[in-house]
Amino acid sequence: MKVIIMKELLEANDRLAEENRSYFKENHVLCVNLMGSPGAGKTTLISAIADELQDIQIGVVEGDIASSIDADKLEQKGVHSSQINTCGECHLDANVIRQGAEEIAMKNGIVFVENVGNLICPAEFDLGETVRLLAASVPEGDDKPYKYVPMFSYADVVALTKCDLKEAVGFDTTYFTKGLRAISEAPIYEISLKKGQQREGIKELAAFLRKKYEEV
Amino acid sequence: MKVIIMKELLEANDRLAEENRSYFKENHVLCVNLMGSPGAGKTTLISAIADELQDIQIGVVEGDIASSIDADKLEQKGVHSSQINTCGECHLDANVIRQGAEEIAMKNGIVFVENVGNLICPAEFDLGETVRLLAASVPEGDDKPYKYVPMFSYADVVALTKCDLKEAVGFDTTYFTKGLRAISEAPIYEISLKKGQQREGIKELAAFLRKKYEEV
Numbered sequence: 001m002k003v004i005i006m007k008e009l010l011e012a013n014d015r016l017a018e019e020n021r022s023y024f025k026e027n028h029v030l031c032v033n034l035m036g037s038p039g040a041g042k043t044t045l046i047s048a049i050a051d052e053l054q055d056i057q058i059g060v061v062e063g064d065i066a067s068s069i070d071a072d073k074l075e076q077k078g079v080h081s082s083q084i085n086t087c088g089e090c091h092l093d094a095n096v097i098r099q100g101a102e103e104i105a106m107k108n109g110i111v112f113v114e115n116v117g118n119l120i121c122p123a124e125f126d127l128g129e130t131v132r133l134l135a136a137s138v139p140e141g142d143d144k145p146y147k148y149v150p151m152f153s154y155a156d157v158v159a160l161t162k163c164d165l166k167e168a169v170g171f172d173t174t175y176f177t178k179g180l181r182a183i184s185e186a187p188i189y190e191i192s193l194k195k196g197q198q199r200e201g202i203k204e205l206a207a208f209l210r211k212k213y214e215e216v
Numbered sequence: 217m218k219v220i221i222m223k224e225l226l227e228a229n230d231r232l233a234e235e236n237r238s239y240f241k242e243n244h245v246l247c248v249n250l251m252g253s254p255g256a257g258k259t260t261l262i263s264a265i266a267d268e269l270q271d272i273q274i275g276v277v278e279g280d281i282a283s284s285i286d287a288d289k290l291e292q293k294g295v296h297s298s299q300i301n302t303c304g305e306c307h308l309d310a311n312v313i314r315q316g317a318e319e320i321a322m323k324n325g326i327v328f329v330e331n332v333g334n335l336i337c338p339a340e341f342d343l344g345e346t347v348r349l350l351a352a353s354v355p356e357g358d359d360k361p362y363k364y365v366p367m368f369s370y371a372d373v374v375a376l377t378k379c380d381l382k383e384a385v386g387f388d389t390t391y392f393t394k395g396l397r398a399i400s401e402a403p404i405y406e407i408s409l410k411k412g413q414q415r416e417g418i419k420e421l422a423a424f425l426r427k428k429y430e431e432v
Contacts (some may be wrong), residue, residue, distance in 0.1 A: 004246065012408060018334075027406045037253050037254045037335075037356075037362065038253045038356050038360055038363070038364060039253065039256065039355060039356030039357040040359075064363055065336060065363065065364060065365070066362070066363055066365045067359075067362050067363050067365075069359055069363060072431070077431075086303070088304065088336070088366055090334075090336040091338065092335050099403045101338070117253070117335060117336075117363070117364070118306075118332060118334060118335070118336055119253075119254045119334070120281060120304070120306040120308050120332070120333075120334055121334075121336075121337065121339075137255075137353035137355065139353065139378065140253075140254050140255030141254075141255040143283075143285055144255065146282070146283050146285060146286060147254070147280055147282055147283045147333070148254060148281060148282070148333070149281070149283075150281070150304055158276055160384075162355065163255070165355065165385075166386060168380075168381060168384055169378075169381075170411070177305075190254060193385070209424070
């Protein structure tokens with residue numbers, strides 16, 4: 001019985017996701033679904049990409065189970081944000097994304113959906129996005145593509161964040177990449193955004209997204 | 217409709233959890249439900265606690281959505297393990313725990329249930345455990361108790377792991393503690409298990425668990 005209900009929920013979600021996809025296309029918006037574990041550095045990543053793409057309008061739909069800490073941070077930077085509190089729900093779905101997107105009412109730009117910090121559940125819910133960006137942080141460990149297969153398979157592009165911690169935590173990039181390549185062709189961008197140090201990898205990731213935006 | 221089904225599922229789970237609780241008590245077993253984000257250091261924590269409690273029999277029920285990487289690591293150390301692959305499910309429930317516990321068939325000892333790496337969903341599922349141990353790692357960030365309220369409220373004890381990275385990531389312990397104290401009285405153990413460095417905090421956490429075991 002549980003399976004049937006879940007299937008109905010997912011089918012309803014997929015219909016709404018297709019409507020969102022049309023909505024974003026009509027408004028010439030690239031929607032990026034940004035997923036990752038708690039503390040993978042998702043908000044910091046959006047903030048840094050916004051710095052790199054100052055000629056493109058950036059909006060954010062923030063998903064959290066509680067608080068508006070992330071949306072507040074981005075608003076302070078001048079990024080137009082909408083906060084969704086899921087009240088305990090472990091993922092965003094197509095329905096709430098449409099509400100968030102209509103609230104920020106963007107045309108001609110990139111909307112990031114910062115999903116709830118969770119390396120499992122969001123991979124089941126198409127939001128109507130064009131790009132699925134996964135933030136995987138170095139301190140989470142190099143074995144994650146082997147253990148969280150659905151999410152790593154689902155991503156179109158992987159941002160390997162906090163690369164400045166590689167040595168401190170003994171991260172094996174070859175092992176990580178091998179695990180990802182067994183299930184996915186998604187490009188990997190190695191990112192370091194440590195305060196007071198030179199930013200690494202963010203220009204390349206921003207250029208990837210700019211190209212996707214130009215194709216909308 | 218979704219709510220009703222979910223309620224039924226949770227009620228069925230709670231009944232099974234109570235049966236598990238009796239089962240563990242009859243066998244003089246302390247069951248510890250260990251939860252935390254992907255990469256919070258859960259397996260490393262179990263391994264280090266086993267080192268400290270060599271006079272107590274330790275068993276582990278490992279939950280992962282794929283792979284047996286963690287159970288293999290612990291078996292190599294001589295910790296009796298049972299691996300549950302949830303095939304995509306985002307949490308363990310009381311039913312699968314009973315199966316895992318019967319497989320390792322422990323009497324007089326501590327059984328750790330290493331839950332699926334997820335800071336949200338496992339907090340909804342009582343497994344019949346006596347102690348809810350949350351591993352929260354320093355690189356996840358000091359704002360997590362504010363954002364993942366249900367999980368931090370649910371924990372009986374918090375292991376703040378990877379404390380050797382505090383300076384590298386700019387972790388504010390006071391801010392973290394304030395967030396936790398707003399919702400919970402759970403003690404916090406600050407742990408560092410970095411290879412080649414002195415272990416910190418693990419003796420104290422092991423002593424806490426030893427006391428709980430003696431009370432079973």
